[in-house]
Amino acid sequence: MRERTSTERNFLSRITPGQWLGLALVVVAVVFVLQNQRTVSVELFWLDARAPLWLTLLVVLVVGWLAGALMGGRRRG
Missing domain, CATH: 1.20.5 (Single alpha-helices involved in coiled-coils or other helix-helix interfaces)
Structure with missing residues (x-):
């Protein structure tokens, strides 16, 4: 060695x-x-999309992050 x-x-x-x-x-x-490369089906109102599970979760993460940022995110005391 x-x-x-x-x-x-x-x-x-x-x-x-x-x-x-x-x-x-x-x-x-x-x-x-x-x-998590398996394809999943996501339905939202009249839309139906098929995508890999990891991509679906990434989109949900980004949408949640954007919603938090637009609603003020961290508030300082």
Whole structure:
């Protein structure tokens, strides 16, 4: 087994906890997309759409985020 060089140690020590968390969230998101590719049917009023489950959930997330942003989102005390 080879020893780590000082360059490798310096690179890993410069990664912040927030960057590790971001990397973990990206990995979870990729796994989620890969596991949820089944097509689902969504009905809303007279509309009927078929799309992958991950895309349907992403659209719902974005619509909810936009609704929160338009309604004032975070209010400061």
